[in-house]
Amino acid sequence: MTTADTIFWPVIPALKAVVILVVILHIVPGLVYFERRISAWIQDRIGPNRVGPVGLLQPLADVIKLAFKEDLTPQGADKWIYRMAPFLVYAPAVIAFSVIPVGIDLQVASFGVGVIFLLTISSFSVYGLAFGGWASNNKYSLLGGLRASAQMISYEVAMGLSIIAILMTAQTVDLNEIVRQQWGATTLGLVQWNLFQQPIAAVVFLVAAFAETNRLPFDLPECEAELVGGFHTEYSGLKFATFFMGEYIAMITMSGLMVTMFLGGWSVPWIEIPTSPTFGDVALSVFIFTVKLTVLLFFYIWVRWTLPRFRYDQLMNIGWKVFIPFSLLNLGLTATSGVMGWNWLIPLPW
Amino acid sequence: MANHDDASEKQDETRTGTTEPRKKASFALPVIKGLANTLAHVLRREPNTIHYPEEKRTPYPGYRGEHRLKRDELGREKCTACFLCATACPAFCIEIVAEEAPWDDREKRPRIFNIDMMRCIYCGMCEEACPCDAIELTPIYNIPSRTRGEKIYDKEKLLSL
Ligand code: SF4
Ligand code: SF4
Numbered sequence: 001m002t003t004a005d006t007i008f009w010p011v012i013p014a015l016k017a018v019v020i021l022v023v024i025l026h027i028v029p030g031l032v033y034f035e036r037r038i039s040a041w042i043q044d045r046i047g048p049n050r051v052g053p054v055g056l057l058q059p060l061a062d063v064i065k066l067a068f069k070e071d072l073t074p075q076g077a078d079k080w081i082y083r084m085a086p087f088l089v090y091a092p093a094v095i096a097f098s099v100i101p102v103g104i105d106l107q108v109a110s111f112g113v114g115v116i117f118l119l120t121i122s123s124f125s126v127y128g129l130a131f132g133g134w135a136s137n138n139k140y141s142l143l144g145g146l147r148a149s150a151q152m153i154s155y156e157v158a159m160g161l162s163i164i165a166i167l168m169t170a171q172t173v174d175l176n177e178i179v180r181q182q183w184g185a186t187t188l189g190l191v192q193w194n195l196f197q198q199p200i201a202a203v204v205f206l207v208a209a210f211a212e213t214n215r216l217p218f219d220l221p222e223c224e225a226e227l228v229g230g231f232h233t234e235y236s237g238l239k240f241a242t243f244f245m246g247e248y249i250a251m252i253t254m255s256g257l258m259v260t261m262f263l264g265g266w267s268v269p270w271i272e273i274p275t276s277p278t279f280g281d282v283a284l285s286v287f288i289f290t291v292k293l294t295v296l297l298f299f300y301i302w303v304r305w306t307l308p309r310f311r312y313d314q315l316m317n318i319g320w321k322v323f324i325p326f327s328l329l330n331l332g333l334t335a336t337s338g339v340m341g342w343n344w345l346i347p348l349p350w
Numbered sequence: 351m352a353n354h355d356d357a358s359e360k361q362d363e364t365r366t367g368t369t370e371p372r373k374k375a376s377f378a379l380p381v382i383k384g385l386a387n388t389l390a391h392v393l394r395r396e397p398n399t400i401h402y403p404e405e406k407r408t409p410y411p412g413y414r415g416e417h418r419l420k421r422d423e424l425g426r427e428k429c430t431a432c433f434l435c436a437t438a439c440p441a442f443c444i445e446i447v448a449e450e451a452p453w454d455d456r457e458k459r460p461r462i463f464n465i466d467m468m469r470c471i472y473c474g475m476c477e478e479a480c481p482c483d484a485i486e487l488t489p490i491y492n493i494p495s496r497t498r499g500e501k502i503y504d505k506e507k508l509l510s511l
Pocket of ligand 1: 435438439440441442443444465469470471472473474475476477
């Protein structure tokens with residue numbers, strides 16, 4: 001390491017952090033616009049198309065509207081916790097994204113425990129929901145917060161178990177390594193994505209990710225029909241906007257994780273990863289990641305505008321009685337095939 | 351153990367009149383069907399809504415919009431101030447004050463004929479009640495205004511429509 005390196009070592013990661021943060025923050029309005037247009041098409045409507053060319057400035061109008069709303073704090077609210085809650089939802093989602101590789105070895109923080117760090121941090125967001133519900137001094141908010149925590153507990157287990165199966169076959173928790181194992185072709189000619197190698201884990205993870213990000217059909221914490229707006233009933237203006245941003249960023253982070261874990265991340269299918277990547281390779285890998293991410297985000301929106309909300313007991317049933325047994329079974333299968341060397345069942349990298 | 355599912359099954363039994371328990375289907379198939387359906391809508395993209403102020407929907411024949419009073423061949427209002435419409439009106443929104451008509455073929459004509467469009471429920475009873483075919487509902491439906499006062503239409507306004 002030269003002296004210049006020792007002085008400037010924090011500069012590159014800081015730069016990456018800023019760039020990725022800015023990019024994510026700018027994806028959110030785009031995603032909101034995307035969601036509003038797609039929902040309109042699903043419902044045979046036209047959708048927002050007045051503000052700016054084909055309505056592209058609609059999110060800006062939304063933000064301006066939210067910014068000018070009165071910022072209310074309900075009487076009897078616990079002021080500090082009430083103010084903190086939106087950020088407790090927003091910050092973990094952003095921080096968790098920092099370990100997701102968006103291109104060849106391109107992530108803000110690359111340390112060995114990638115997946116585990118991401119899961120730990122993204123689980124923190126439930127504190128935001130629970131605190132927000134508790135601090136607003138409103139029974140509906142409180143119920144929303146409680147539901148968020150109960151839902152998180154039920155789904156986090158299944159999610160963790162499905163991830164363990166992946167980690168067992170990958171034999172690493174480094175997300176870049178996991179991606180590197182997914183570019184090749186299987187004996188059937190399919191690309192070696194974990195989606196095809198571990199389909200049970202993929203489905204369980206996908207559904208658990210919906211529950212984790214509180215998106216429909218699992219948005220029981222903010223169920224309008226019973227709870228007004230759930231945990232954010234009392235929030236207005238920019239505090240509400242922060243909750244909203246947090247939800248969308250969590251969606252991006254979860255999709256990013258899913259792309260990395262199950263859809264081959266930034267690797268190009270069937271094309272070997274270059275050992276010393278040029279700038280072009282990195283750009284291509286970022287492009288590939290973005291395409292996969294977009295497809296998954298579209299899937300999120302598509303599901304949201306198709307399925308009705310689950311009933312609470314159905315949600316719990318699916319979590320505890322279907323997903324946890326299934327992911328345990330999957331874990332057992334993976335372990336057995338690993339020990340016995342049953343490559344026909346689950347093709348292992350060794 | 352009597353849990354929620356049993357209760358809902360019992361209910362279904364009584365509703366459908368069969369003793370066969372409802373099949374516990376999994377969500378998977380309906381979910382996939384639903385997703386296929388919505389994707390078809392996305393790909394088809396035939397909106398049922400219109401760009402309103404630029405495009406306007408043509409109302410169906412018989413659409414009941416704002417009222418108008420008709421004139422006869424000589425340009426006089428047809429209304430003879432018989433009060434039948436005001437009597438028939440379920441919303442009591444027609445106000446008529448009669449005066450003596452200057453013409454030989456009728457006794458009265460309305461001096462004041464006000465309809466409160468904010469109270470009107472556009473039921474068309476007035477049109478049906480009128481013996482002289484003097485009042486009619488037009489298909490005009492885009493009728494916003496800034497004040498309530500503007501929505502009380504007087505005789506001049508109704509005749510000019
Ligand atoms: S349409 Fe019905 S409510 Fe309106 S003025 Fe005529 S009778 Fe009255
Ligand atoms: S509009 Fe018809 S019903 Fe009403 S007062 Fe005139 S003539 Fe009679």
